Amino acid sequence: MKFKILFFVFLLSFFLFSCTTQTVKNPTxxxxxxxxxxxxxxxKTQVIVFSDFECPACINFEKSIWEKMLNNYALTNKIGLxxxxxPLTFHPNAFGDALAAMCAHSQWKYSEFxxxxxxxEDIKKWEKVTPQEREKLATDISLNIxxxxxxxxxxxxxNKINEDLALWNKMxxxxxxxxxxxxxxxxxxxEQDFFTILxxxxx
Numbered sequence: 001m002k003f004k005i006l007f008f009v010f011l012l013s014f015f016l017f018s019c020t021t022q023t024v025k026n027p028t029x030x031x032x033x034x035x036x037x038x039x040x041x042x043x044k045t046q047v048i049v050f051s052d053f054e055c056p057a058c059i060n061f062e063k064s065i066w067e068k069m070l071n072n073y074a075l076t077n078k079i080g081l082x083x084x085x086x087p088l089t090f091h092p093n094a095f096g097d098a099l100a101a102m103c104a105h106s107q108w109k110y111s112e113f114x115x116x117x118x119x120x121e122d123i124k125k126w127e128k129v130t131p132q133e134r135e136k137l138a139t140d141i142s143l144n145i146x147x148x149x150x151x152x153x154x155x156x157x158x159n160k161i162n163e164d165l166a167l168w169n170k171m172x173x174x175x176x177x178x179x180x181x182x183x184x185x186x187x188x189x190x191e192q193d194f195f196t197i198l199x200x201x202x203x
Contacts, residue, residue, distance in 0.1 A: 030159040036110040039074030045202040053097035103151035
């Protein structure tokens with residue numbers, strides 16, 4: 001009897017969840033967009049980062065490595081740098097964060113929004129991030145708020161996020177953040193080790 005009750009609760013939860021997601025996630029309005037890419041797309045060194053805004057290790061990566069890699073390597077055309085989404089299912093904020101970041105990317109302000117998003121998640125420490133808080137980040141970096149909200153509310157780039165997730169699963173990545181250089185995993189132990197390896201690869 002107890003098993004039947006638990007099974008019924010599970011089914012009820014599933015259908016309630018499915019109804020909610022079908023109402024909010026409307027793939028018919030999904031639009032195409034390229035991944036955020038910086039630097040020299042013709043460089044012999046192409047770096048891809050798979051990340052999750054709510055992931056503590058990703059937050060640390062952003063603080064210690066991301067900005068330096070972006071400014072000193074990508075924006076000086078030493079490398080090509082591409083960001084891919086992998087919002088982990090057990091991080092409740094992560095998918096909304098990724099969607100908002102892609103909406104910022106559609107207005108050419110991905111790096112500014114991503115930096116602010118990581119910082120907010122660091123401050124929140126696993127607490128829920130609200131749509132209003134993401135909207136404030138968009139306001140602070142001077143996005144067109146009407147377009148941003150429309151993009152977020154209509155899930156414009158859900159297909160792109162799902163595409164990144166499919167790539168992640170195909171590559172069987174070990175976790176977030178995962179860094180690939182020329183489609184080979186970059187294994188490093190700390191910030192100094194990371195940039196020592198990157199320097200060798202980008203000569």
